[in-house]
Amino acid sequence: MLEDMQLKGLAPGTQRAYLRYVQQLAEFVGKSPDQATDEDFRQFFLALHKVRGLSRSSATVAIAAFKFLFEVTLRRPWPRLDLYRPRQIQTVPVVLSVDEVWHMLSFVHQPSYYACLATIYTCGLRISEGANLQVSWIDSARMQLQIRGGKGLKDRYIPLPPRTLTLLRQQWVTHRNPVWLFPAGARAKQDGAPHRNRAHGGTVSKRHSQLPWQLPERLGRTRSVFVEYSAEDRLILHYLPLVRKR
Structure with missing residues (x-):
């Protein structure tokens, strides 16, 4: 099989x-x-x-x-x-507002996880897509991000906000891995391997008790956040303050 x-x-x-x-x-x-x-x-x-x-x-x-x-x-x-097969139940997904996304990211203190989660939300990626981003997928000339092997093994191009590009460049300089944007482990400066998908959800979940609102059971609503607010205000998430204050 x-x-x-x-x-x-x-x-x-x-x-x-x-x-x-x-x-x-x-x-x-x-x-x-x-x-x-x-x-x-x-x-x-x-x-x-x-x-x-x-x-x-x-x-x-x-x-x-x-x-x-x-x-x-x-x-x-x-x-x-x-x-x-159980009967399908129509439920309303929990979609975070822009302010709630920023508040949630403020609890992420590990720079690489912060950069990855911010990219996931501002570009409307799935968790696995963000964790497995590669350097060669960034097209800074066209301000596009290529996603390869997404759900259903489908490739696609998505807009890349300028501040997100700046954040990705700042993150890459910290390790200069030739393949992965978010490498994991001690071999980050070599080929190594990308972050584990579950690591990002766990990073936020550890601090979810400090949030003033209910955190969704899964962070898989990132695409819902992106689609809802980009449709209403032309990529409003582009204005999310990505560069962390030191």
């Missing part, structure tokens, strides 16, 4: 999620997943609902994993699992 997912070009995170659900099914039924019956699947999803309160999005990933296993790897008809 792993080789099939690699040949299909599935993202590493998707591969891990699919394998995790297939392994959980095997452990739950005590046999190979290809021998699981309709009743096995029913009991498995029922257990997920009772124990973990399975959300619709998680159920969708689990169903997609089993569909891939049966249709692609085993080349067999797969069980009708759509019945186990």
Whole structure:
């Protein structure tokens, strides 16, 4: 199954999620997943609902994993699992205002995390996209930022605010890594590796009790912040005071 997912070009995170659900099914039924019956699947999803309160999005990933296993790897008809998908609940996302974003960033004292989070919010990036930014993706002549391998492995160009470019340059001078804008670890000045995605959410979450408003459970609403305020006031986040006061 792993080789099939690699040949299909599935993202590493998707591969891990699919394998995790297939392994959980095997452990739950005590046999190979290809021998699981309709009743096995029913009991498995029922257990997920009772124990973990399975959300619709998680159920969708689990169903997609089993569909891939049966249709692609085993080349067999797969069980009708759509019945186990919870009803979709329409909720209003928690979108931070510009002042709230600035207030939140004021609690981030590690310069590289601050620069990364500020870039994520001002450019409307996903957490993984911001953490994995590379030096060669910056087009200062056109004031654009190229995002490669985003969600769905799609590339795109987005506007790069001048102050964000200034902040990225100031951050890069501190390590001069030839590849990554936000390298991690002691090997920051060499190729090394970028920040871990979860590190940025954890950086803010450690201080969330000091904030005067409720912090969203995930920082994945960064694109909502960008889209809402850029549509209303022509990239109002461009005026976010990015350069930290010493």
